Amino acid sequence: MKILIFTEGTILMHKSAKEDYSSYISINNASQKIMSWKQQGAEILYLTSRKKQEQVESIKNVLKKYHFPKGELLFRKNNEEYSDIVERIIPDILIEDDCKSIGEDEIVIHHIKPEIRKRVKSIVVKEFEGIDELPDDIQDLLELKNAIKKNYIGVIIEESLENKDVLKTIKIISTRIETVTEIYKTPWIKQWTLYTVEIQENKIDFIAEKLSASLDSQHPWYADFKNASLHYIIFRNKRFKVNRQKPEQYAEVTKYGLTLGIPDYQLDFSPQIK
Numbered sequence: 001m002k003i004l005i006f007t008e009g010t011i012l013m014h015k016s017a018k019e020d021y022s023s024y025i026s027i028n029n030a031s032q033k034i035m036s037w038k039q040q041g042a043e044i045l046y047l048t049s050r051k052k053q054e055q056v057e058s059i060k061n062v063l064k065k066y067h068f069p070k071g072e073l074l075f076r077k078n079n080e081e082y083s084d085i086v087e088r089i090i091p092d093i094l095i096e097d098d099c100k101s102i103g104e105d106e107i108v109i110h111h112i113k114p115e116i117r118k119r120v121k122s123i124v125v126k127e128f129e130g131i132d133e134l135p136d137d138i139q140d141l142l143e144l145k146n147a148i149k150k151n152y153i154g155v156i157i158e159e160s161l162e163n164k165d166v167l168k169t170i171k172i173i174s175t176r177i178e179t180v181t182e183i184y185k186t187p188w189i190k191q192w193t194l195y196t197v198e199i200q201e202n203k204i205d206f207i208a209e210k211l212s213a214s215l216d217s218q219h220p221w222y223a224d225f226k227n228a229s230l231h232y233i234i235f236r237n238k239r240f241k242v243n244r245q246k247p248e249q250y251a252e253v254t255k256y257g258l259t260l261g262i263p264d265y266q267l268d269f270s271p272q273i274k
Contacts, residue, residue: 001138003037004045004074004091006108007059009099009127011068021050021058026066027130028174028196035069036136044071047085051076083111086120093141094120095134097127132173132196151198152232154225156211158193159186163214170207171198185263188219199225208232208239220260224269233269235260242269 005011008021011030015023038044046068048059056075063073074085086094086108099106109122121142125131133153135141153173158164174196180186199207204225215221215236224233231242233253240256242249250269257267 001042001093002045002089002091003034003042003093003095003138003141004047004086004089005034005131006096007046007048007063007073008050009101010095010097010125011131012059012062013128021055022061024059024062026062026068027128028132028176030131031066031068033131033134033136035067037138037141038069038071040138042138044069045089045091046071046073047082048073048075081111082108083113086112087116090116091120093123093138095123095125095131097129098124100127130174133198151200152204152225152227152230153196153198154223154232156195156197156223157221158195159189159191160216160219160221160223161214162216162218166207166210166214167195169203169210170195172196173198183263185261186219197225201227204232208234212237212239220257220262222257222262231269 008024011027011034012024013027014020015025034044046063048056050056050059056073060073074089076082076085094109096108098104107124109117109120109124112120121144123134123141123144125134135144156167156170158167161167172195176194176196178184178192178194180190180192184192186192208225211223212234215223215234217236220235222233222235224231226232226244229244231244233240233242235256238256240249240253242253253269254264254267258264
């Protein structure tokens with residue numbers, strides 16, 4: 001199986017100046033995810049937006065620095081378009097971002113010849129948000145539409161838990177730490193440890209119940225998980241299940257959170273947020 005992955009915006013992003021390609025960093029745990037696919041026998045290929053040789057070398061060095069699995073780094077030559085490269089390689093899976101910063105018209109799969117497009121599994125992720133939410137198993141990757149429907153993705157803040165045993169029952173995809181400032185409204189702690197987690201459909205109600213009982217009893221917190229159709233929002237001893245096609249259902253959730261003293265900006269459950 002051949003997997004072609006765009007680099008900038010999809011698995012790499014700028015740390016400071018956009019044009020300083022040598023300072024680009026990995027987006028979350030992208031290298032580990034791709035390594036899991038390679039270990040299952042997938043051939044990994046990368047595609048950069050850079051054309052100048054020194055910039056291509058910078059991207060190649062960043063991939064090496066962050067321990068991405070070995071794979072050819074492709075780039076456009078002369079008057080080539082991205083579509084020319086994809087049509088030449090014909091990968092089984094093409095992974096790219098949604099080009100939000102430059103326009104959706106730039107999404108490459110839209111420019112592939114129809115007879116080739118039907119042979120390529122297209123996966124489009126949100127720009128600069130990485131690929132952590134994609135399945136580890138490459139067969140699930142090929143059937144991603146079904147896999148996404150089954151699984152819930154969300155965030156649990158470790159400091160919100162009175163009983164942390166619940167974390168042992170949940171698949172943690174990635175971790176990030178944020179330093180607490182005044183806007184967080186949690187002065188009793190110094191940091192938030194945020195775990196992005198994945199929960200299978202057949203376990204969501206069990207996890208929601210256990211998590212609700214595990215949240216801090218002295219301070220107001222919540223955790224939430226969503227898939228394409230449902231959104232679970234979990235407070236201490238109180239749970240909501242919202243149909244994402246009925247955004248009016250969020251009003252009750254927001255009202256409840258405000259009564260607990262949670263800042264309104266932390267209660268933005270807009271259905272447009274993926």
